[in-house]
Amino acid sequence: MEKYRKIFEPLQIKRMTLKNRVVMPPMGTNFANLDGTFNRDHLSYYEQRAKGGVGLITLENVCVDYPMGTNGTTQLRIDNEQYVPGLWTFNELMHSYGACTSVQINHAGASAYGLRLEGKQAVSSSDIPSKKGNPAPRSLTTEEIYHIVKKYGEAANRGQRAGFDCVEIHAGHSYLISQFLSPLYNKRTDEFGGTPENxxxxxxxxxEEVRKQVGPFFPISLRFSADECLEGGNSLDDTLELLEYFVEEVDILNVSAALNDSIQFQIDQINLADGWRSYMAKKVKEKFGKVTVTSGNIRSPKIANEILENGDADLLAMGRGLIAEPNWVNKVQDGKEYLLRKCISCNIGCADHRIAKSRPIRCTVNPDVINEEAYKQDKVNNPINMIVIGGGTAGLEAATTAAEVGVNVTLYEEKNYLGGLACEIARLPDKRRIQDFVDYLEARANELDNLVIHTNKRFELEDLEDKSIDIIVNATGATPLLPPIKGLHEQLAKPNRRVFSIFDLLHNMSDFQETKGKDVVVIGGGAVGLDVVEYYAERGANSVSIVELQSEIGKDLDLITKISMFDMMEKHHVKQFTSSALVEVCDNHFVIESNQEKMTLPFDLGFVCLGMKAEAPLVEMLTEYSLQNDVVVKNIGDSKLARRIIEGTREGRDILKDIEKIDLKKSARKKVTS
Structure with a gap:
């Protein structure tokens, strides 16, 4: 605690006293019931973060005007008295752990969820969509504007009566207030448009209406996009001017950034530095002297503490970081920083699930965002022995999970390091955060006396001799997909070559440091190919081209990564060839075919990144062994099907279901023999 003293300093804001400086900001979850109420999973999710030591929990944005103001597939509501009891129950639970609470009240405006509008047209300041490709909204009338103002005030009053310690007004991220503030959306010519004051x-x-409804002693927070990160949008200086007109009654300034079309700077892309937005908060704090919140990929306690010590902000908002690690505060306070399960900013289970796929949120590195470590309470009742083959993230998750419930586990990894493909991808500078997950899994494994790990050791069937094994987990990962394309395998076999696979790059990064002036061609427009494109484009290659068989590059990427990759390609003028097939590989050029026409793409460096395929050479042998010896065999992660880390992590945790069956079976046998 003394090491990071500033993080744990209390802070009083009017009649609310926070026990530390860590804030859980509002993040949509898609957990709410369709009627806008809480359910058990929803409450449990927040409970884990309160239990983990967070000072202030801000409930995800709550609808003030149904259905026109809705946001997300499912959303909590506060637009009438029926929702007060459920919100009161939420606050009782959060307060029982010493957390203060805030509720973010919001009207989505043009960003309203289309299927919930019951056939009505969305509303906004003007008829400009809040996102490229969205339907156009209609302009609000003056009478409607004042009606919505009243809705905000009524919602704030309900929040106060429901037991919240604070209310937050959402004025950023392309929601209704933001749609009035931003010149990109607001084209009005009346008293609500034109000049910054209007x-x-x-x-x-x-x-002013919220202050009228909650009184002088109740804290009001305002979240806003300090820099909209779009040409023609509000800059930081523009926002500082805008705030002058309505900041007087606000107590907390929650400094965020970006709009829908620059969402990679709102839900931060993976390669943005820890606390990268803190300079914005510092400017806001210097001008207005109010309590200020900053956010932006804050994962490191050291950097978090420095932000506070430097006076850049008073509070630290850790959104996805607390989805990944609900116990961030407690672990740092207890000196267990090495056990932090840091968010890797992949944006797959959180942002992409919720925004792009209308799913409830999940997490790549945290396989149970709702119940966290509840599984550890259910220890096995019988001796159970498990072998894990492969020390990638899926294998490590399975091994540590099993050992934590009392299973005796032995893991074999033929390489001299753990982490598998995740460790290798993390060697790319823009993907270095992925190593944090590997480091966490290793630290977690080191805490367990009943988990033995052998590196530099290839598993052999003989390793099962003289052992009573109950379950074998195969997690041998994936290998690059290299089809029998003319010239490909011949070129890859040459000692002095210009054609490479992704593993050539990842396993020998020191050989690929020379990037400036190179002409690079990448075959394959999926995640792996785009990683290579990013590596060279961001580091001064003369030209970079990408070739994709499908009609779309990055088709299966998560929303944030896809937008950031397209932004990167536009910035660096990456040439894109879609609906194009690789037909021949030569020593200094690729031959591709599109619309029955062939084209030659010359290169200094050519990469063939056509994806990955499962590598499970032992599964057939293990299946036969299991039938002969009554042993459970599970194939998980990429060795089952080449996918992303999130699927392997989930399957690693799901090993608990097989362990439970084995334990029950052993207990039943005991009863029979007794």
């Missing part, structure tokens, strides 16, 4: 008028009315 564009700020709606926000000013909302803040």
């Amino acid at each position: 564009r700020a008028r709606f926000a000013k009315l909302v803040v």
Whole structure:
């Protein structure tokens, strides 16, 4: 605690006293019931973060005006009295762990979820969609604007009566207030459009109405996009001017960034530095002297503490970081920083699940965001022995999970390091955060006396001799997909070559440091190919081209990564060839075919990145062994099907179901013999 003293300093804001400086910001979950109420999973999810030591928990944005103001597939509501009891129950639970609470009240405006509008057109400041490709909204009338202002005030009053310690007004991220503040959306010519003062008028009315409804002693927070990160949008200086018109009654300034079309700077892409937005918060704090919140990939306690010590902000908002690690505060406070399960900013289970796929949120590195470590309470009742083959992230998750419930586990990894493909991808500078997950899994494994790990040891069937094994987990990973394309295998076999696979790059990064002036061609527009494109484009290659068989590059990427990759390709003028097939590989050029026409793409360096395929050479042998010896065999992760880390992590945790069956079976046998 003394090491990071500033993080744990209390802070009083009017009549609310926070026990530390860590804030859980509002993040949509898609957990709510369709009627806008809580359910057990929803409450449990928040409970884990309160139990983990967070000082202030801000409930995800809650609808103030149904259905026109809805956001997300499912969303909590606060637009009438029926929702007060459920919100009161939420606050009782959070307060029981010493956490203060805030509720973010919001009207989505043009960002309203289409299927929930019951056939009505969305509303906004003007008729500009809040996102490229979205339907156009209609402009609100003056009468409607004042009606919505009242809705915000009523919602704030309900939140106060429901037991919240604070209310937060959402004025950023392309929601309704943001749609009035931003010149990209607001094209009005009346008193609510044009000049900064006029564009700020709606926000000013909302803040004043909220203050009227909650009284002088109740904290009001305002979340806003300090820099909209789009040409023609509000810059940081523009926002500082806008805030002058409505900041007086606000107590907490929650400094965020970006709009829908720059979402990679709102839900931060993987390669943005820890606390990268803190300079924005510092400017806001210096100008207005109010309590200020910063956010942006904050994972490291050291950097978190430095932000506070430097006076850049007063509070630290850790969103996805607390999805990944609900116990961030407690672990840092207890000196267990090495056991932090840091968010790797992959944006797959959280942002992509919720925004792009209308699923409930999940997490790549945390396979149970709802119940966290509840499984550890259910120890096995009988001796159970498990072998894990492969020390990648799926194998390590299975091994540590099993050992934590009392299973005796032995893991074999033929390489001299753990982490598998995740460790290798993390060698790319822009993907270095992935190594944090590998480090966490290794630290977790080192805590377990009943988990033995052999590296530099290839598993052989003889390793099962004289052992009573109950379950074998195969997690041998994946290998690059290299089809029998003319010239490909011949070129890859040459000692002095210009054609490479992804593993050539990852296993020998020191040989690929020379990037400037190179002409690079990458075959394959999936995640792996785009990683190579990013590596060379960001590091001064003369030209970079990417070739994809399908009609779309990055088709299966998560929303944030896809947007950031396209932004990167546009910035560096990457040539894109879609609906194009590789037909021949030569020593200094590829031959591709598109619309029955062939084309030659010359290169200094050519990479063939056509994806990965499962590598499970032992499964057939293990299956036969299991039938003869009554042993359970599970094939998980990429050795089952080449996918992403999130699927392997989930399958690693799911090993608990097989362990439970084995344990029950052994207990039943005991009863019979006794």
